[in-house]
Amino acid sequence: MEEIVSLILLGCKLARELESNLPNLADQPNLLSKSCDEVIKVFRTAKERLYKTQGSTSTSAHPGHMMTLFHEPQDSLVQQPRIEFASLQQWLRSSCTQAMDNIIQMQLLQADHQRISPSVDMQDSGSKVINVAGLCTGGSDRVEGSAPSRSIGGELHPLHASESGIASSSQRQRRRKDDGERRTVIKVAAPRVGNTEIPPEDDFTWRKYGQKEILGSRFPRSYYRCTHQKLYQCPAKKQVQRFDDDPYTYEVIYRGDHTCHMSSTAPSLPPPPPVDITDHNDHEMAQIINIQPPQDSSSVPSSRSWLSTEYFSLRTGGGTIVGGGAGPSTTRSGKELVAVEYPVTDLADAMFNSGSSSSNSIDFLFHSNELNRGQQGDNGNNTVD
DNA sequence: ATGATTTGACCCTG
DNA sequence: CAGGGTCAAATCAT
Numbered sequence: 001m002e003e004i005v006s007l008i009l010l011g012c013k014l015a016r017e018l019e020s021n022l023p024n025l026a027d028q029p030n031l032l033s034k035s036c037d038e039v040i041k042v043f044r045t046a047k048e049r050l051y052k053t054q055g056s057t058s059t060s061a062h063p064g065h066m067m068t069l070f071h072e073p074q075d076s077l078v079q080q081p082r083i084e085f086a087s088l089q090q091w092l093r094s095s096c097t098q099a100m101d102n103i104i105q106m107q108l109l110q111a112d113h114q115r116i117s118p119s120v121d122m123q124d125s126g127s128k129v130i131n132v133a134g135l136c137t138g139g140s141d142r143v144e145g146s147a148p149s150r151s152i153g154g155e156l157h158p159l160h161a162s163e164s165g166i167a168s169s170s171q172r173q174r175r176r177k178d179d180g181e182r183r184t185v186i187k188v189a190a191p192r193v194g195n196t197e198i199p200p201e202d203d204f205t206w207r208k209y210g211q212k213e214i215l216g217s218r219f220p221r222s223y224y225r226c227t228h229q230k231l232y233q234c235p236a237k238k239q240v241q242r243f244d245d246d247p248y249t250y251e252v253i254y255r256g257d258h259t260c261h262m263s264s265t266a267p268s269l270p271p272p273p274p275v276d277i278t279d280h281n282d283h284e285m286a287q288i289i290n291i292q293p294p295q296d297s298s299s300v301p302s303s304r305s306w307l308s309t310e311y312f313s314l315r316t317g318g319g320t321i322v323g324g325g326a327g328p329s330t331t332r333s334g335k336e337l338v339a340v341e342y343p344v345t346d347l348a349d350a351m352f353n354s355g356s357s358s359s360n361s362i363d364f365l366f367h368s369n370e371l372n373r374g375q376q377g378d379n380g381n382n383t384v385d
Numbered sequence: 386a387t388g389a390t391t392t393g394a395c396c397c398t399g
Numbered sequence: 400c401a402g403g404g405t406c407a408a409a410t411c412a413t
Contacts, residue, residue: 207388207390209390209404209405209406209407210404210405211390212402212403212404214402214403215402215403221404223404225405227389239404
């Protein structure tokens with residue numbers, strides 16, 4: 001198992017190296033593809049050894065499907081291996097999260113090159129602040145244990161179904177502070193040219209429901225809720241406010257998980273059952289990271305790399321990491337983009353299942369992932385679809 | 386006509 | 400009572 005972990009670590013290391021060299025390799029698709037293949041190969045090797053290990057200790061080995069590691073039903077026969085796999089899973093989770101953070105960072109870096117320089121803070125535990133501003137940092141060092149030094153607002157509120165904007169009684173229900181609701185604080189740079197008033201956009205559609213002058217702040221705070229709140233009881237909300245000392249930077253506070261499971265367009269899928277996805281997931285992971293660099297509606301990305309968040313969206317545990325697309329959300333200019341969501345475990349699965357070294361870079365990874373998603377439906381352990 | 390935004394009022398918490 | 404979050408009617412945009 002130690003060797004396998006080393007292999008996976010190596011794979012992550014290669015991925016990071018690839019990431020850091022990405023700017024240099026951007027115009028060298030062959031090299032890029034080769035590097036991707038190397039990463040895939042390492043992970044694949046790790047996976048194969050993993051299944052050997054699993055197969056030798058368990059009769060329920062499920063070759064070719066990493067997901068079984070993560071979602072196996074309780075089985076006394078595999079109790080011992082489960083311990084190892086549990087630790088591996090834990091490690092993998094953090095690694096995947098880190099890797100995805102790095103991808104997000106790259107995306108943000110790309111966005112920075114285009115127009116903006118967003119950074120993300122996410123407070124630890126209930127109210128994480130992920131600092132994705134630092135480029136290509138490790139993983140753990142990005143997780144701050146305390147609130148940002150300058151956080152606008154900061155209340156923690158519960159989100160109950162009855163509070164999702166659907167008044168159930170004449171008496172409006174109010175949230176309580178510090179009730180443990182997770183929130184994600186994201187700093188997003190406003191465009192330095194053009195209209196700096198444009199609020200940061202992300203991959204979801206938001207409907208503004210209020211604006212408030214905040215005491216001691218030069219700029220008002222805007223309140224948004226998910227457009228599909230009514231139809232899908234989506235409790236997601238966000239607050240947007242500009243910094244006093246840096247008008248070019250917005251602080252966006254996301255609260256509540258998106259249950260609409262879609263992005264900026266009308267849902268193509270039936271609404272998920274009213275299940276709190278945080279109930280059965282790691283609290284730490286049950287955190288929405290909704291990061292999408294606001295894009296000037298007039299600017300069109302010259303190209304889309306696999307790192308483009310248009311191509312990935314991850315759910316980590318109960319939380320969701322959503323890579324943003326190019327679609328304006330709250331504005332009426334209105335082009336919209338559907339983003340897909342890939343559970344981290346699915347991604348890992350795809351990575352581990354990614355085939356030969358002749359595969360075409362990461363595209364294969366996602367295609368493979370899509371296939372796996374179909375298979376996972378059979379297992380009944382997939383996320384809400 | 387429909388949906389989003391604006392904005393003053395309302396309500397709750399500290 | 401002040402401040403912040405939300406509501407909802409009016410208004411605006413498509």
